[in-house]
Amino acid sequence: MPEPTLAAPAVPGTAARPAPARRRSSRHGSNAWAHVLLAAGGVVMVFPFVWQVLTSLSTNAQVMSVPPVFWPGELQWGNYAEVFSKLPFLQEFWVSVSITVVRTVGQLVLCSMAGYAFARMRFPLRGVLLALVLSILMVPSQVYLIPQYQIVNGLGWLNTVAGIAAPGVFSAFGTFLMMQFFKGVPDSLEEAARLDGANPFQVFARIMLPLAGPSLGALTIITVLWSWNDLLWPLVVSTRAESMPLAAGIATFAGRTTTDYTVMMAASVLAMAPILLLFIALQRRVIDGLAHSGLK
Known part of the structure; x- marks a missing residue:
């Protein structure tokens, strides 16, 4: 005869669990x-x-109408063709590309070397120099406009790609970003390389730099976006439309005669398209790079 089963007694003071x-x-x-x-x-x-x-894709009458027209009846694709006739768009585009390439390459080289030096090397006045570099992040960039203009003017670089790109080949943010990454690399890798006879530059070039791919990718995207959209400094050192990047050229187009908003918006869309596609393609690298560097 099977034995009767007894239910477990309820423990006093315990609440019943909610249903899944x-x-x-x-x-x-x-x-x-x-x-x-x-x-x-x-x-x-x-x-x-x-x-x-x-x-x-609208007309000027639709843009200026009250109330505003959200959807134009007939799409004005000719506005994009007028961009190339009213603006030196291709020349300004290549100026933007040149400035962006120079600044990006400069920051990848200089900021990675400076970040490695501050993170892994010991030298006199290291703390003072690091404090000076990081203090740049606390000062608005407009404070440096006059001394930077005097330096560029003294070098004869007004209305040139070199004059526009020079102040952006190094950044305190890029140095801090790379320094945070190099601080997280295990010391055992550097010690093993030095036991094999590698000097500090070989350790940086062969061990540290290949590991810094995510942070370098994040620094690349951030520098490209910042350089492509830079407006104030190009307006200061360039006065000819042919020597301006796209951001400054489109900004000056607004006040030459009557503002043609449709052509200006078409030029803005064309100027934004390459960087938007680049960011969509590489946005995962930006997130991975910032995560590896410890920044939030």
Whole structure:
């Protein structure tokens, strides 16, 4: 005869656990609200770009109309063709490319070497020099406009790619970014390389630099975005439209005669397209690089 089974007695003071189905429903409800908030934030962030594209395909009468016309009846694709007739777009485009390449290469070389020196090497006045470099992050860049202009003018670099690109070949942020990465590299790798007879430069070039790929990728994207959109400094040192980058050229186009908003928006879309595609393709490297460097 089978023995009767007894139910386990309830422990006093303990609450009954909620049903799994109820927990799942509450979790799904919170996720739904999170998705709604994220979607609303995405719409708010994308709306200016959509408005810019629609403005570039409208007429000036539609742009100036009250109330504003959101969707143009007939798309004016000819506005993009007028960009090349009213602006030296191709010349300004190559100036932007040249400045961006020079600044990016300079920051990758100089900031990586400076970051490695501050993170892994010991030398006199290291703390003082590091404090001076990091103090640049606390001072607005407009403070340096007059001395930088005097230096560039003394070198005869006004209205040249070198004069526009020179102040951006090194940055305190890039040095700090690379220094944070090199601090996280295990000491055993550097010690093993030195036991094999490698000097400090060989350790940097053959051991540290190949490991810094994510941080170098993040620094590349950040420098490209900043250099491509730089406006104030090019306006100071360049006075001819042919020597200006795209950001400065489009800005000066707004005040020459009557402002043609449709052509200006079309030029802005064309100027933004290469960098937007580059960022979409490499945005994972930016996130990985910042994560590896310890920055938040």
